[in-house]
Amino acid sequence: xxxxxxxxxxxxxxxxxxxxxxxxxxxxxxxxxxxxxxxxxxxxxxxxxxxxxxxxxxxxxxxxxxxxxxxxxxxxxxxxxxxxxxxxxx
Amino acid sequence: xxxxxxxxxxxxxxxxxxxxxxxxxxxxxxxxxxxxxxxxxxxxxxxxxxxxxxxxxxxxxxxxxxxxxxxxxxxxxxxxxxxxxxxxxxxxxxxxxxxxxxxxxxxxxxxxxxxxxxxxxxxxxxxxxxxxxxxxxxxxxxxxxxxxxxxxxxxxxxxxxxxxxxxxxxxxxxxxxxxxxxxxxxxxxxxxxxxxxxxxxxxxxxxxxxxxxxxxxxxxxxxxxxxxxxxxxxxxxxxxxxxxxxxxxxxxxxxxxxxxxxxxxxxxxxxxxxxxxxxxxxxxxxxxxxxxxxxxxxxxxxxxxxxxxxxxxxxxxxxxxxxxxxxxxxxxxxxxxxxxxxxxxxxxxxxxxxxxxxxxxxxxxxxxxxxxxxxxxxxxxxxxxxxxxxxxxxxxxxxxxxxxxxxxxxxxxxxxxxxxxxxxxxxxxxxxxxxxxxxxxxxxxxxxxxxxxxxxxxxxxxxxxxxxxxxxxxxxxxxxxxxxxxxxxxxxxxxxxxxxxxxxxxxxxxxxxxxxxxxxxxxxxxxxxxxxxxxxxxxxxxxxxxxxxxxxxxxxxxxxxxxxxxxxxxxxxxxxxxxxxxxxxxxxxxxxxxxxxxxxxxxxxxxxxxxxxxxxxxxxxxxxxxxxxxxxxxxxxxxxxxxxxxxxxxxxxxxxxxxxxxxxxxxxxxxxxxxxxxxxxxxxxxxxxxxxxxxxxxxxxxxxxxxxxxxxxxxxxxxx
Numbered sequence: 001x002x003x004x005x006x007x008x009x010x011x012x013x014x015x016x017x018x019x020x021x022x023x024x025x026x027x028x029x030x031x032x033x034x035x036x037x038x039x040x041x042x043x044x045x046x047x048x049x050x051x052x053x054x055x056x057x058x059x060x061x062x063x064x065x066x067x068x069x070x071x072x073x074x075x076x077x078x079x080x081x082x083x084x085x086x087x088x089x090x
Numbered sequence: 091x092x093x094x095x096x097x098x099x100x101x102x103x104x105x106x107x108x109x110x111x112x113x114x115x116x117x118x119x120x121x122x123x124x125x126x127x128x129x130x131x132x133x134x135x136x137x138x139x140x141x142x143x144x145x146x147x148x149x150x151x152x153x154x155x156x157x158x159x160x161x162x163x164x165x166x167x168x169x170x171x172x173x174x175x176x177x178x179x180x181x182x183x184x185x186x187x188x189x190x191x192x193x194x195x196x197x198x199x200x201x202x203x204x205x206x207x208x209x210x211x212x213x214x215x216x217x218x219x220x221x222x223x224x225x226x227x228x229x230x231x232x233x234x235x236x237x238x239x240x241x242x243x244x245x246x247x248x249x250x251x252x253x254x255x256x257x258x259x260x261x262x263x264x265x266x267x268x269x270x271x272x273x274x275x276x277x278x279x280x281x282x283x284x285x286x287x288x289x290x291x292x293x294x295x296x297x298x299x300x301x302x303x304x305x306x307x308x309x310x311x312x313x314x315x316x317x318x319x320x321x322x323x324x325x326x327x328x329x330x331x332x333x334x335x336x337x338x339x340x341x342x343x344x345x346x347x348x349x350x351x352x353x354x355x356x357x358x359x360x361x362x363x364x365x366x367x368x369x370x371x372x373x374x375x376x377x378x379x380x381x382x383x384x385x386x387x388x389x390x391x392x393x394x395x396x397x398x399x400x401x402x403x404x405x406x407x408x409x410x411x412x413x414x415x416x417x418x419x420x421x422x423x424x425x426x427x428x429x430x431x432x433x434x435x436x437x438x439x440x441x442x443x444x445x446x447x448x449x450x451x452x453x454x455x456x457x458x459x460x461x462x463x464x465x466x467x468x469x470x471x472x473x474x475x476x477x478x479x480x481x482x483x484x485x486x487x488x489x490x491x492x493x494x495x496x497x498x499x500x501x502x503x504x505x506x507x508x509x510x511x512x513x514x515x516x517x518x519x520x521x522x523x524x525x526x527x528x529x530x531x532x533x534x535x536x537x538x539x540x541x542x543x544x545x546x547x548x549x550x551x552x553x554x555x556x557x558x559x560x561x562x563x564x565x566x567x568x569x570x571x572x573x574x575x576x577x578x579x580x581x582x583x584x585x586x587x588x589x590x591x592x593x594x595x596x597x598x599x600x601x602x603x604x605x606x607x608x609x610x611x612x613x614x615x616x617x618x619x620x621x622x623x624x625x626x627x628x629x630x631x632x633x634x635x636x637x638x639x640x641x642x643x644x645x646x647x648x649x650x651x652x653x654x655x656x657x658x659x660x661x662x663x664x665x666x667x668x669x670x671x672x673x674x675x676x677x678x679x680x681x682x683x684x685x686x687x688x689x690x691x692x693x694x695x696x697x698x699x700x701x702x703x704x705x706x707x708x709x710x711x712x713x714x715x716x717x718x719x720x721x722x723x724x725x726x727x728x729x730x731x732x733x734x735x736x737x738x739x740x741x742x743x744x745x746x747x748x749x750x751x752x753x754x755x756x757x758x759x760x761x762x763x764x765x766x767x768x769x770x771x772x773x774x775x776x777x778x779x780x781x782x783x784x785x786x787x788x789x790x791x792x793x794x795x796x797x798x799x800x801x802x803x804x805x806x807x808x809x810x
Contacts, residue, residue: 049578
């Protein structure tokens with residue numbers, strides 16, 4: 001696996017608590033804004049969607065693309081971030 | 091620990107006194123570690139149960155304990171296992187159970203004796219014979235007579251919309267063996283009364299539209315002609331249409347209509363009626379005469395168990411018909427067309443070839459609403475569904491051309507009853523014909539289905555009216571397991587559905603890693619283009635076995651074959667869809683579905699299923715034996731194990747070698763085989779790579795055989 005970003009490691013390091021959605025790897029300011037407008041203001045809401053899609057990578061990426069026009073790199077980062085977080089804390 | 095022993099001693103006493111009910115009670119209610127050797131007694135409870143008198147009690151006790159997880163290989167201080175005891179006391183039935191549950195007859199006790207040795211020493215010849223069979227060491231050259239019979243049981247013809255069943259009529263059944271052509275005139279049987287659905291009675295059906303009949307002089311249907319089917323030739327299906335002979339004409343043919351009231355054809359009322367459809371039917375009938383205006387009744391069974399919401403659409407142009415067709419396919423709804431075809435009218439169209447006795451018209455429900463179907467517990471339904479989903483996924487695009495006014499595909503299944511009287515074994519063999527019967531259709535229709543599928547698939551709106559249930563059903567049918575579908579995920583799943591329709595999931599390898607040679611072959615399909623190196627290997631191996639002067643294990647009688655057991659849940663009737671798939675996909679599916687490689691002999695082709703059957707009959711659902719367990723799993727899913735017999739009529743050593751080569755190339759960890767096989771002859775001296783190449787080629791040949799022969803599913807006779 002390719003090395004992960006600092007943001008990724010930070011996120012995966014601890015329970016997400018009330019972290020904003022922008023703390024997710026792959027989600028920067030722009031995507032964060034878009035997600036917030038769509039109602040996904042906290043990281044845990046995105047986690048909810050992630051879980052509802054049964055951790056399916058393809059579907060999750062598709063969803064990211066639809067909701068906040070994320071590119072595949074961003075959505076893959078975000079997916080991996082949530083995936084690793086789940087492996088750790090769920 | 092103390093309490094456990096106390097409990098065990100209690101059971102011990104109960105077994106002695108034969109109090110089955112109490113034993114059951116204790117074992118079911120308390121969790122006891124039963125696989126222990128009792129102090130002082132020196133045996134476990136299973137040891138005792140296997141050996142007590144009378145036989146009946148012993149059998150029951152054994153059964154109960156095994157069901158509760160008793161270990162047939164539990165060794166006491168002398169190394170004696172229950173298997174040994176069963177052998178010593180000649181308890182063949184118990185032995186069958188034990189071995190079926192994973193008992194190892196070759197295990198030796200501390201005196202170095204195996205169950206086999208004990209059987210000989212105690213002169214328990216029944217046991218001896220049985221063990222021989224299990225060990226598969228019997229010498230074929232003894233030319234054991236054919237120990238089984240195989241009779242045609244029934245023929246099923248299925249399309250998207252209906253099922254017709256034919257049974258050999260009783261008075262003719264005597265002729266079965268004589269290869270005589272059996273007339274099937276009265277073989278129609280009512281067979282699904284159990285279901286309180288509309289389809290309580292099924293008859294061979296003719297489903298066609300008047301205009302369609304005009305276009306195609308013959309009834310585009312195979313099922314009236316059973317003589318051909320009986321003659322057991324899987325070929326020539328297509329020729330049957332024309333080879334109808336006058337004497338066979340008294341088939342009960344009927345119209346079929348999906349979940350509609352049949353009173354309209356004036357024949358028989360049904361349990362459930364759907365009044366709304368009546369009107370549509372009438373109009374349908376009227377306009378059926380008009381060849382230009384084809385009308386179809388479109389029923390959308392969107393909710394399980396509530397097939398009353400009907401959308402009714404009227405299509406006048408061909409293109410819209412196609413849309414309807416795809417729509418139909420996708421929504422898993424029932425698209426039905428009622429053809430009013432009286433005896434007279436059909437006569438007039440058909441008398442050239444046959445006279446059809448249209449004395450019955452019955453409604454048949456057969457559709458893709460899987461959920462709806464699955465709510466009905468009837469066995470029939472699941473079978474229908476199996477056929478149905480298989481076909482629709484196999485031949486998407488073609489299968490529902492029917493709404494254009496032509497009937498396209500009918501799947502023909504033959505069911506044979508396999509009976510081995512000695513072993514008291516009855517299996518049902520279901521043969522799915524390779525090519526679904528393709529009925530004559532318009533050229534234009536034939537050429538377009540793929541395009542229309544694509545065009546629909548690429549435009550989201552056409553499928554926007556999926557409701558959650560149908561969407562879920564459809565996704566599941568395509569092999570995808572969706573999460574909760576709600577507003578946030580719905581569009582995602584719709585898109586997913588479309589991609590799935592475009593490129594169906596190629597069954598992933600499920601974490602299996604095969605040998606290098608096979609992995610390579612899965613990655614690219616290039617090797618299929620040049621098979622010469624493989625051919626060369628096979629020729630070499632074969633030439634060696636053809637040498638009559640060598641002495642081979644188990645003699646030189648050419649009565650052996652190699653077989654593969656395939657999982658029908660993975661193949662999905664591969665042979666039927668293979669010609670629409672690229673060979674590489676077929677190859678991957680084929681490889682993935684193999685779960686056992688074995689060697690058999692002609693006298694008892696299905697003996698490898700006996701163990702599982704013994705357990706099945708006693709209602710076991712688990713076994714320690716991986717192969718048996720897998721077979722039981724498959725049967726539990728109401729399908730039959732696919733048994734592919736390949737390389738018939740070879741000497742045992744050759745069959746063993748082929749078996750070993752195939753096991754090696756697949757990798758034993760991917761199979762349910764316990765041990766890898768033995769090589770004989772020149773192949774034994776080959777390096778592993780060449781052996782695997784031989785195995786690969788043999789598998790390739792096996793696939794070809796499979797694709798030509800069609801699927802044959804074997805199941806016990808109590809699964810329908």
